[in-house]
Every structure is written in C-alpha cells, then in structure tokens.
Amino acid sequence: MRFPVIVVIAVLLFLLTRYVFSRKLLYFPMPVNAEQLAQMAARIPEAEEIRISVGKNTVLHGWLVKKDWTGLPTVFYFGGNAEEVSVNLADFSARVSANGVLINYRGYGQSGGSPTEARLKADALAIYDHMATRYSLDATNCAAWGRSLGSSMAAYLALERGLGRLMLTCPFDSIQAVAGAYYPSWLVNLVLEDRHRTIDFAAGITSPTLILVAPNDEVIPTQNTLRLYERLTCPKQLVPVHGAGHNTISSFEVYFDAVNTFLEKDLAHTRSHRLTKDPAK
Numbered sequence: 421m422r423f424p425v426i427v428v429i430a431v432l433l434f435l436l437t438r439y440v441f442s443r444k445l446l447y448f449p450m451p452v453n454a455e456q457l458a459q460m461a462a463r464i465p466e467a468e469e470i471r472i473s474v475g476k477n478t479v480l481h482g483w484l485v486k487k488d489w490t491g492l493p494t495v496f497y498f499g500g501n502a503e504e505v506s507v508n509l510a511d512f513s514a515r516v517s518a519n520g521v522l523i524n525y526r527g528y529g530q531s532g533g534s535p536t537e538a539r540l541k542a543d544a545l546a547i548y549d550h551m552a553t554r555y556s557l558d559a560t561n562c563a564a565w566g567r568s569l570g571s572s573m574a575a576y577l578a579l580e581r582g583l584g585r586l587m588l589t590c591p592f593d594s595i596q597a598v599a600g601a602y603y604p605s606w607l608v609n610l611v612l613e614d615r616h617r618t619i620d621f622a623a624g625i626t627s628p629t630l631i632l633v634a635p636n637d638e639v640i641p642t643q644n645t646l647r648l649y650e651r652l653t654c655p656k657q658l659v660p661v662h663g664a665g666h667n668t669i670s671s672f673e674v675y676f677d678a679v680n681t682f683l684e685k686d687l688a689h690t691r692s693h694r695l696t697k698d699p700a701k
Contacts, residue, residue, distance in 0.1 A: 450504035482523030498570030537614035
C-alpha cells in the first residue's frame, strides 16, 4: 500500500509545482506606486486614470488617453510580460494618432488578482465591453494592439469582438513553440500551463492586421512570428523594423509611422471586407 501512496503524493506535488512555477516563469508583474502615478498624471494631463471591475473581487487599473472619440480610432493596448503600461503613455499622447485604452494585467501595476491565460483573455473582453458601452464605441473604429505576450490577448479580442484593426508587435505563434526553441519540447509540454496558442485561431481573424517585427529579436524567434503571419487569412501587412531588437523596436520612428499609416487607412474598405467575409457580423 505504501508504494501507491507515494506515487499519488509525488503526482500531487508535481501538479502543484507546475501550477505555481510555470506561471511565475511566464508572467513578470511590474508594480507602480502612488507617487509614480501622480508624476505620470502631471506630465501627461490628457491621460486619465481608470479602474474597471472584472468578476466579483478584481479591479483592473490603467489609463485612458482621450483625444477625439468620433474623428480618431480607439486603440486597446496590451503590453509585454514585464511591462507596466504607463510607460507607453507619452508615446500614445504624442506619437499615436488614436485614443488609447491601456489597462494593466491582473497583478501588474495597481491591478488586483493574479494572471492566467484564461483570466487575461476574459479580462480583454471585459475591458472592451466596458469601454464600448460607456463611450458608445463602434467596433469597426477600434483596434487591438498587442506587444509580445500582449499579442495573444489583442488577437483574441479582435477575433471575439470583430474589431476594425489588429496590430501585433513581435508576436508569436504560441508560447509553447517559442519555449521549444530554448528548451527540450518534452520539458516544455510537461511544465507549461499557459500556452497562448494564437496560431490555433489565427485563420478565424477577419480584422485587417499589421505585424511589426524586429529582425534582430532576441526573445521571439523570427520563424515564430512568420508562422503566425502565414496562418492569417485576413488582409495583412508585415513591417520589419530594421536594426530593432525585441525591447528596442518602439524607439524607431518607422515603427510609429507604420502604426499611424495603418490606423489612418480608409475604414470603408474594412467594413466592406468584413461584411463580405462574415455576414453575421
């Protein structure tokens, strides 16, 4: 009888370790304190702090950069795995031709809760639904923008809510495949809890999509980005930012030029394409 008990205990310990540590290896929450928030608000007065309740006990914290609800698109931004979204406020204010909704993931900044793939994707929908209802937003005049890890949530939001635009910075086909480029596949499959397999639903995305890639990306192998790009069947554009790495891509002027050019394209073509491809939307 002792042997089966030992086996059961060993399996339970493994599952517990997998649950706790696989997500600690994937998500790197970045904090922000009240003094930093106050400094940010003083530097960028057009940025408004917002809080959105999701579920029963979790409140997400972030920012709204409101410029022109009717004349400009509204971008829902999802950051990387070690990114506190307020670092993007200056760029959204001065360099992006759009309104911006930037909300920290659970456990990041001053957002409550702890991140899991399922929760982050559900939160993305809840954030959009809250803002769309409050400000009467038209989905065809909205865009989802995800950077690195955030590409998973942005793509999912675009798919589920039929947004007019999708922008992905240094995206991947799946976290599982990216990890497999660095570690043995058997170990990845055994340990990894959240796999963020965007490639599984990429063909269903109808939103015109811009992919910004860093040819010198030292985190996301180029082939993982290209596999996702090839799977997309929507109108799509791939823009390499030459000389850029994973963490420096947004420091190049061509990066924001590409974003603004993409956002300023005629939305009438987007509506026509979407209605032709999916009459239900």
